[in-house]
Amino acid sequence: MRLRGENIVCFAGEDWWYHxxxxxxxxxxxxxRQGNRVLFLNSIGFRFPSVGDRSFAYRVGNKLRSLLRRPRWVEPNLLVASPFLLPAYGKPALFALGWRLLLLQIKALFWRYGISQPILWIGMPTAEPLVGHLGEKFVLYHYSDKFTAYDGVPQNVVALHERLIREADLVVFAGRQLYAAEAHKNRNSVLLQHGVDLAHFGRARRPGRLPPDLRGIPRPIAGFWGELNYSVDQRLLERVARELPQVSFVLLGQVKTDVSRLEALPNVHFLGQKRYEELPEYARGFDVCLIPLTVDHEYDRHRSPIKLREYLATGRPVVSVRYPEVEPFAPHVFLAQTAREFAQAVRLALAPKVARRWRERVNLVRGDSWEVRADEIGGLIARLLAEKAGRKSETRLAAAPAPAEGVV
Incomplete structure (x- = not known):
């Protein structure tokens, strides 16, 4: 069963233009594409970035540029807008003022584009105060990261998360660990793991020219894409790169932390942030893909990186640190706990016989397309909507006055 003909308002945890x-x-x-009208609202955030953060100016600049963009139809049926929420997340009085101003902005969008009785798809708990004020027919909470474990998250935002997870019509968990920890809080809880664009990343397996900045880098290449922030284990990468001087380590992504120790190594190459559309061309030049993430923090242990399935869809061997979300993919993914184990895993992954088993890795995610994921969750929403409508109908019938005596 597919979801069709609905208005969906998505409070995303990302920015359409800059992520x-x-x-x-x-x-x-x-x-x-399936015939629903979608209003995609760029992230309203849940904490103010630290002024001392290396990426502070970049993030604030992107947010301001996003806010200056007018609402735009980016595809048929898909409208993107950037509402503004006063970033006073830890100050209840100012936050209350902020969400009232946010409500006015969203109601204005509803009026302008004829949106009514929407499904609210909430990815940010800071949207919780809007529930009940937008004429929604259904509330879905998409819980993708254990953001409550972030440093500096205000307690009132944690309280919004707790209220939302208990009161939503449906809670969607993106990872097994999140589901195991909090699914009991809502009887309509479901695990919906990340999907992947198989055709897009399958381009990595086709012959073609490499991007210019990759062509001069010696093979073999161990590659990574994603934000280069505190969650990337630099100490591990440094030790592995020193132990494998014959391997080139190529890192794609915006640098948001000090990487000077890695930059000093001759076999580590920072190529900057790349567009999603370019990633398969870079993966074409990778001999192995890496997930060198930290696992020390509670947030880290609950993460479910979207890049895992993207890597597998390229057919390239994958080496990852060991943590719960990736363990079910062993032995098709090489797992390691220490830098020495990680280096040995890279050596094993570079063996020609491993490269020849690319079909096994692709087959692991062949049933995980985003279309499959949308149908899974869309069908569940449609069923729950029908049940909700049925309950309302029964309530109206029960409340109706009995016919007068003698009336047929």
């Missing part, structure tokens, strides 16, 4: 697409971006594209 490579995450799960909500992919799912909303599919729902729009």
């Amino acid at each position: 490579n697409p995450h799960s909500k971006n992919h799912l909303m594209r599919v729902f729009a």
Whole structure:
């Protein structure tokens, strides 16, 4: 069963214009193609970035540029807008003022584009105060990251998360660990793991020219894409790169932390942030893909990186640190706990016989397309909507006055 003819308003945890697409971006594209009208609202955030953060100016600049963009139809049935929420997340009085101003902005969008009785798809708990004020017929909470474990998250935002997870019509968990920890809080909880664009990343397996900045880098190449922030284990990467001087380590992504120790190594190459559309061309030049993430923090242990399935869809061998979300993919993914194990895993992954088993890796995610994920969750929403409508009908019938005596 597919979801069709609905208005979906998505409070995303990402910015359409400045982030490579995450799960909500992919799912909303599919729902729009299937005949639903989608309003994609760029992230309203849940904490103010630290002024001392290396990426502070970049993030604030992107946010301002996003806010200056007018609402735009980016695809048929898919409208993107950037509402503004006063970033006073830890100050209840100012936050209350902020969400009232946010409500006015969203109601103005509803009026302008004829949106009514929407399905609210909430990826940010800071949207919780809007529930009950938008004439929604259904509320879905898409819980993708254990953001409550972030440093500096205000307690009132944690309270919004708790209220939303208990009161939503449906809670969608993106990872097994999140589901195991909090699914008991809502009887309508479901695990919906990330999907992947198989055709897009399958381009990595086709012959073609490599991007210019990759051509001069010696093979073999161990590659990574994603934000280069505190969650990337630089100490591990440094030790592995020193132990494998014959391997080139290529890192794609915006640098948001000090990487000077890695930059000093001759076999580590920072090529900057790349567009989503370019990633398969870079993967074409990778001999192995890496997930060198930290696992020390509670947030890290609950993460479910979208790049895992993207890597597998390229057919390239994958080496990852060991953590719960990736363990079910062993032995097709090489797992390691220490730098020495990680280096040995890279050596094993570079063996020609491993490269020849690319079909096994692709087959692992062949049933995980975003279309499949949208149909899974869309069918569940449609069923729950029908049940909800049935309950309302029964309530109206029960409340109706009995016919007067003698009236047939």
